[in-house]
Amino acid sequence: MIKKAILPVAGLGTRFLPASKSIPKEMVTVVDRPAIEYVVKEAVAAGIEQIILVTHSAKGAIENYFDRHFELETTLREKKKFDLLAEITQIIPDNVQVVSVRQAQPLGLGHAVLCAKQLIGQDDFAVLLPDVLVRHKTTQHKNDLAQMMTRFQHTHAAQIMVEAVAADLVDQYGIVDVVEQPAEGQSVLMRGIVEKPAVGTAPSNLSVVGRYILPAKIMQLLENTPKGAGNEIQLTDAIAMLQQDESVEAYRMQGQTFDCGNKLGYLKAVLHYAVDHPTLGADFKAMIAELGL
Numbered sequence: 001m002i003k004k005a006i007l008p009v010a011g012l013g014t015r016f017l018p019a020s021k022s023i024p025k026e027m028v029t030v031v032d033r034p035a036i037e038y039v040v041k042e043a044v045a046a047g048i049e050q051i052i053l054v055t056h057s058a059k060g061a062i063e064n065y066f067d068r069h070f071e072l073e074t075t076l077r078e079k080k081k082f083d084l085l086a087e088i089t090q091i092i093p094d095n096v097q098v099v100s101v102r103q104a105q106p107l108g109l110g111h112a113v114l115c116a117k118q119l120i121g122q123d124d125f126a127v128l129l130p131d132v133l134v135r136h137k138t139t140q141h142k143n144d145l146a147q148m149m150t151r152f153q154h155t156h157a158a159q160i161m162v163e164a165v166a167a168d169l170v171d172q173y174g175i176v177d178v179v180e181q182p183a184e185g186q187s188v189l190m191r192g193i194v195e196k197p198a199v200g201t202a203p204s205n206l207s208v209v210g211r212y213i214l215p216a217k218i219m220q221l222l223e224n225t226p227k228g229a230g231n232e233i234q235l236t237d238a239i240a241m242l243q244q245d246e247s248v249e250a251y252r253m254q255g256q257t258f259d260c261g262n263k264l265g266y267l268k269a270v271l272h273y274a275v276d277h278p279t280l281g282a283d284f285k286a287m288i289a290e291l292g293l
């Protein structure tokens with residue numbers, strides 16, 4: 001069973017300036033909670049019990065958010081604001097632990113994952129990139145990450161979550177080469193994977209979303225991964241090496257993604273999550289209608 005998830009959060013978020021100048025981009029609010037909470041909850045919903053933040057000295061606010069806040073709790077209790085008290089103490093269930101390790105140098109995503117090597121030990125694990133929010137369809141029995149975990153349990157093939165992108169956007173993502181086009185919710189054998197191929201050279205239109213189920217042995221491969229695209233140690237390159245030795249599968253997601261790493265993607269996320277919000281949604285929809293766009 002996969003119980004550990006690595007969330008690389010050390011990036012400085014230059015695509016999100018000025019907001020990310022003095023708060024971590026992961027703490028920017030999507031409706032009424034920081035973006036990172038949605039990602040942690042996605043992992044927890046799939047059965048993850050240890051969240052490993054690979055973080056940076058400027059990002060203490062993320063760890064604080066998942067910690068208890070004694071003064072605030074005492075004040076809320078004294079003021080009998082029990083709903084709010086429950087809300088801030090139940091962000092993650094008691095059986096879930098959030099731990100962190102520092103990425104001392106910005107050497108790339110592969111390097112960030114490698115920073116968690118000691119905490120991972122011999123365990124297979126998940127990786128969730130927190131820029132991307134994944135919303136599952138209401139018709140889905142379990143979320144996409146959970147589906148990947150079940151598949152991994154049966155086949156022991158690493159699972160890489162993908163979705164189709166427009167041909168002119170392939171140079172922004174990892175792109176997979178697959179033996180056949182997978183249906184949504186299906187895993188198929190991967191023949192290759194390449195980081196940010198030039199437009200017109202990509203092996204498919206299936207882009208890496210930022211959700212991975214990986215075997216512990218990928219850590220050894222990461223130790224031997226040379227710098228690649230962008231002069232960084234790429235997780236994609238280590239996965240390509242893994243795939244030389246054993247089966248790796250691309251899992252085509254069923255849910256919807258929002259790339260909060262860029263401003264328009266973030267606004268789209270706010271719009272969708274606000275419209276569906278249990279208490280704010282109806283009024284928010286009325287506000288949009290008032291705009292008469």
Ligand code: G1P
Binds near residue numbers: 129207208
């Ligand atoms: C990273 C990965 C890339 C993936 C993308 C998803 O790139 O390296 O393979 O497609 O996340 O968001 P980054 O966006 O960090 O440049």
